[in-house]
Amino acid sequence: MAAAPAHIESWAGVSTPFVDAKGSCMKKMVLAGLMALISAASAQNVPTLTVITHDSFDLDKKLIAGFEAANHVRVRLIRGGDAGEMLNKLILSRANPIADVVYGLDNTLLPRAEAAGLLTPYTSPASRKVPAQDRLGPLLSTVDTGYVALNYDRAYFAKAGLKLPASLDELKTPAYARLTVVESPATSSPGAAFYLATVQELGQDGALVWWRSARQNGMKVTRGWSQAYNQDFSLYGGRYPIVLSYASSPAAEVFYSEGKLKDAPSGNLFLPGSSFLQLEGVGILKGSRQPALARRFVDFMLSGPVQADFPTRMWVYPSVTGVKLAEVWKFAQQPDVKLAPAALLSRAQALTDLWVTEVLRK
Amino acid sequence: MSGERRSGPGRRTTLLLAALPLLFLAAFLLLPLLRVLGIGGASLGILGQPYFQGRLLWTFWQAALTAVLALIIGGPLAYLLARYHLPGKGLLLRLLLLPFVTPTLVAALGLLSLFGPRGLTGLDLSETPTLTLLGNLFFNLPLMVRLGYAGFLRVPPSLNAAARTLGASGWRAALGVSIPLAWPGLAAGAVLVFLYSALSFGLPLLLGGERYATLEVEIYTLTAYQLRLPEASALILVQLSVTLLATVLYLRLAGGAGAGVAVARTLPRPRGRAALATYGLTGLVLVLCFAPLLAVALRSVSGRAGPTLAFWQGLFSSELGNNGPSLGLMLGNTLRFALLTLLCSLLLGGLHALAAFRSRSRLLDLLSLLPLMVSPVSLAVGYLLLYPGLRAELPLLIAAYSLLATPLIVRSVLPALRAVPVQVQQAARTLGASPVTLWRTVMLPSVLPALRGGAALSLATVLGEFAATLVLTRPEWATLSTGMYERLGRPGEQNLGEACALATLLMLLALAVFGVLDGGKGEVI
Numbered sequence: 035m036a037a038a039p040a041h042i043e044s045w046a047g048v049s050t051p052f053v054d055a056k057g058s059c060m061k062k063m064v065l066a067g068l069m070a071l072i073s074a075a076s077a078q079n080v081p082t083l084t085v086i087t088h089d090s091f092d093l094d095k096k097l098i099a100g101f102e103a104a105n106h107v108r109v110r111l112i113r114g115g116d117a118g119e120m121l122n123k124l125i126l127s128r129a130n131p132i133a134d135v136v137y138g139l140d141n142t143l144l145p146r147a148e149a150a151g152l153l154t155p156y157t158s159p160a161s162r163k164v165p166a167q168d169r170l171g172p173l174l175s176t177v178d179t180g181y182v183a184l185n186y187d188r189a190y191f192a193k194a195g196l197k198l199p200a201s202l203d204e205l206k207t208p209a210y211a212r213l214t215v216v217e218s219p220a221t222s223s224p225g226a227a228f229y230l231a232t233v234q235e236l237g238q239d240g241a242l243v244w245w246r247s248a249r250q251n252g253m254k255v256t257r258g259w260s261q262a263y264n265q266d267f268s269l270y271g272g273r274y275p276i277v278l279s280y281a282s283s284p285a286a287e288v289f290y291s292e293g294k295l296k297d298a299p300s301g302n303l304f305l306p307g308s309s310f311l312q313l314e315g316v317g318i319l320k321g322s323r324q325p326a327l328a329r330r331f332v333d334f335m336l337s338g339p340v341q342a343d344f345p346t347r348m349w350v351y352p353s354v355t356g357v358k359l360a361e362v363w364k365f366a367q368q369p370d371v372k373l374a375p376a377a378l379l380s381r382a383q384a385l386t387d388l389w390v391t392e393v394l395r396k
Numbered sequence: 397m398s399g400e401r402r403s404g405p406g407r408r409t410t411l412l413l414a415a416l417p418l419l420f421l422a423a424f425l426l427l428p429l430l431r432v433l434g435i436g437g438a439s440l441g442i443l444g445q446p447y448f449q450g451r452l453l454w455t456f457w458q459a460a461l462t463a464v465l466a467l468i469i470g471g472p473l474a475y476l477l478a479r480y481h482l483p484g485k486g487l488l489l490r491l492l493l494l495p496f497v498t499p500t501l502v503a504a505l506g507l508l509s510l511f512g513p514r515g516l517t518g519l520d521l522s523e524t525p526t527l528t529l530l531g532n533l534f535f536n537l538p539l540m541v542r543l544g545y546a547g548f549l550r551v552p553p554s555l556n557a558a559a560r561t562l563g564a565s566g567w568r569a570a571l572g573v574s575i576p577l578a579w580p581g582l583a584a585g586a587v588l589v590f591l592y593s594a595l596s597f598g599l600p601l602l603l604g605g606e607r608y609a610t611l612e613v614e615i616y617t618l619t620a621y622q623l624r625l626p627e628a629s630a631l632i633l634v635q636l637s638v639t640l641l642a643t644v645l646y647l648r649l650a651g652g653a654g655a656g657v658a659v660a661r662t663l664p665r666p667r668g669r670a671a672l673a674t675y676g677l678t679g680l681v682l683v684l685c686f687a688p689l690l691a692v693a694l695r696s697v698s699g700r701a702g703p704t705l706a707f708w709q710g711l712f713s714s715e716l717g718n719n720g721p722s723l724g725l726m727l728g729n730t731l732r733f734a735l736l737t738l739l740c741s742l743l744l745g746g747l748h749a750l751a752a753f754r755s756r757s758r759l760l761d762l763l764s765l766l767p768l769m770v771s772p773v774s775l776a777v778g779y780l781l782l783y784p785g786l787r788a789e790l791p792l793l794i795a796a797y798s799l800l801a802t803p804l805i806v807r808s809v810l811p812a813l814r815a816v817p818v819q820v821q822q823a824a825r826t827l828g829a830s831p832v833t834l835w836r837t838v839m840l841p842s843v844l845p846a847l848r849g850g851a852a853l854s855l856a857t858v859l860g861e862f863a864a865t866l867v868l869t870r871p872e873w874a875t876l877s878t879g880m881y882e883r884l885g886r887p888g889e890q891n892l893g894e895a896c897a898l899a900t901l902l903m904l905l906a907l908a909v910f911g912v913l914d915g916g917k918g919e920v921i
Binding site: 255 | 445447504505508509512513514515520522523601602606617620621622623699701706710777780781784787788868869870871872881882884885886887888889890891892
């Protein structure tokens with residue numbers, strides 16, 4: 035359940051040239067391959083700090099290299115899948131931790147990580163610059179914030195002369211439900227966040243009723259963000275002009291049009307109870323053999339250069355105040371939502387199970 | 397001959413040969429699987445729930461339907477290709493390997509470009525089971541054609557000619573002589589198609605939506621997202637028993653298929669109705685298997701505003717930009733992993749085939765197919781728990797790739813070994829050839845084409861599939877296919893376009909590999 039607008043299928047690349055094996059002859063390649071095998075297996079003098087992230091993690095590799103040089107450490111990055119998958123892997127292997135540091139757990143997953151006893155507390159001095167209401171407590175330091183939100187295809191609605199829906203109630207009617215594609219709460223981070231938002235707005239039973247009737251009226255539920263956005267969203271040839279994505283997606287559309295678009299082709303549809311504030315953090319795993327270096331990595335993630343670098347890579351806001359955002363962010367809006375209460379978040383897993391049995395398998 | 401093969405030293409050699417491949421299977425398949433099943437047992441109770449019964453039925457129904465359709469379309473074409481001369485036949489057979497390497501995501505994108513809501517064909521099949529079936533055919537029809545073709549080649553043309561001389565029509569000769577003789581091969585192909593479709597994961601994941609999810613998709617969801625391992629285990633057990641049954645059936649059928657030797661001969665050009673059928677079926681298969689790929693290639697050069705080269709330019713300049721790993725890194729990794737996997741799977745598969753050939757053991761034969769029967773998703777959890785030292789290390793990645801690639805080598809080499817006539821081997825020995833000379837001058841040259849075909853397929857699994865998702869990966873391991881997934885994980889036209897360009901590049905690379913390795917005649921699987 036990654037938070038950035040990149041999900042199960044995403045493999046954001048912080049690429050350090052591992053072994054460049056573009057050798058001209060086969061022999062060279064075999065040799066290079068064997069060398070890589072050996073070098074991967076052998077320990078080096080420099081200590082290694084292992085950092086596990088969700089697949090959407092993306093940071094300028096020069097920044098990581100800078101951290102390595104300053105701290106005489108080799109940073110070994112591991113991709114753990116989408117954030118929900120990553121958490122499960124961490125829980126399964128907690129007796130023998132995979133990594134020293136984890137980045138990408140968010141406020142919806144923190145209660146489960148806490149219950150499983152995965153994390154060790156650390157309060158970074160740098161988190162003083164994070165607004166108090168955005169802090170996640172001693173186990174996880176907030177690195178970034180983002181909004182899960184409905185987007186709509188502006189050209190479609192303009193051409194059809196259709197009014198946008200004004201409430202969740204209206205969205206679930208046949209007229210709009212058949213225009214809407216959302217991600218499954220069971221297999222996708224934005225899906226889970228959207229579901230929690232509906233529970234907060236309509237109550238547990240009300241939300242289940244809403245999902246059942248929206249589905250009956252034609253709302254499509256897909257597994258992950260990539261399917262919903264790249265396959266089903268009308269902007270990319272799909273059938274549905276309303277899609278569950280992020281409030282930052284319209285800005286990303288402009289950014290990735292390579293200067294062709296002067297305005298966003300999609301817009302945000304902030305219905306009451308449809309948006310969710312997601313806080314992603316970095317934390318130290320219990321059992322880390324490099325606690326001192328791990329703490330420095332947490333500080334590093336909250337440092338100015340890192341906070342300024344990732345917004346146009348992961349499409350989330352920096353958590354630290356006073357970081358200047360790129361011009362393109364003017365195409366993203368921020369909905370007026372508060373952080374979901376702890377009482378709701380601590381039930382996230384149970385609520386998802388309920389959705390699976392009461393909505394999906396009905 | 398079997399008598400001397402089973403004597404003491406012979407058996408010891410066989411055991412020695414089989415030791416490495418069997419150890420590998422134990423370490424990377426059996427133990428991880430048992431570890432997962434052992435975590436919480438299997439809550440078989442969920443099999444009583446209507447939801448899971450529906451999943452079960454749909455999974456095996458769509459697989460059976462695909463197998464029948466593949467047989468109906470692929471069987472006759474294989475026959476005609478084996479009987480008649482067709483310009484560019486070698487190229488066609490080689491091209492048919494392409495769908496094998498196609499990442500499921502590319503296939504899904506291609507199919508939706510054709511049959512999506514605003515598809516090129518104008519026919520909207522999205523959210524229908526038809527789309528899943530078309531996807532299944534896209535991946536499996538080539539398999540059926542190639543297998544059937546190899547089967548029909550082994551039917552001596554003299555038999556067919558005799559039937560014609562005795563007054564049988566072309567149809568009668570085909571129905572009465574060729575098809576019964578080639579039937580085991582055809583049926584084995586159909587069972588294999590069933591097996592592949594029953595275990596298919598990526599395609600139903602991407603095209604099926606929540607409604608047409610298969611067992612493997614449910615296993616993935618229960619394991620990776622919901623951490624309900626006992627429920628996943630119940631599904632794993634059901635899946636394993638069905639695939640095991642199908643595999644035993646496949647081996648029985650395929651055992652009868654390796655009877656004759658392919659004979660080189662000059663073929664007549666098809667005329668009249670035969671020509672119509674040949675060209676018609678070829679056209680149909682070409683459309684089913686290549687239209688989706690062409691659609692993706694087309695998408696890599698067409699943007700919202702019309703034709704564009706921006707996506708390709710973006711791809712080649714991404715060394716400078718901030719759009720993920722560089723093309724050089726992805727290309728280098730893809731080739732490196734492919735080569736390492738090829739070496740491992742050639743060694744393991746070669747040894748396994750040799751051992752199975754020498755011992756004539758059905759069990760060894762069956763074991764070689766095990767990786768095609770077991771849910772890869774469940775193995776991932778086993779690796780995580782069993783081998784902490786190998787987590788996110790390259791050897792585990794290569795082992796996972798090799799596990800999936802090795803069966804393809806065994807399936808290619810073993811039938812070829814068995815097809816070398818016993819008389820030829822005996823003649824060589826009688827004329828004084830040492831065992832080494834026999835292997836060097838007779839056996840190896842006879843199996844070489846099959847070995848090359850198998851190698852091409854095993855490379856294909858690495859080029860195309862996201863087996864990498866089985867293990868924890870590292871950003872510096874980016875390959876062409878992971879780079880594609882990464883781009884599809886971000887919004888924006890440029891990302892989608894570059895993903896399509898990467899997919900096109902992957903196809904071209906695969907074609908080059910096949911051109912080098914496979915002459916179009918490799919009797920694969």
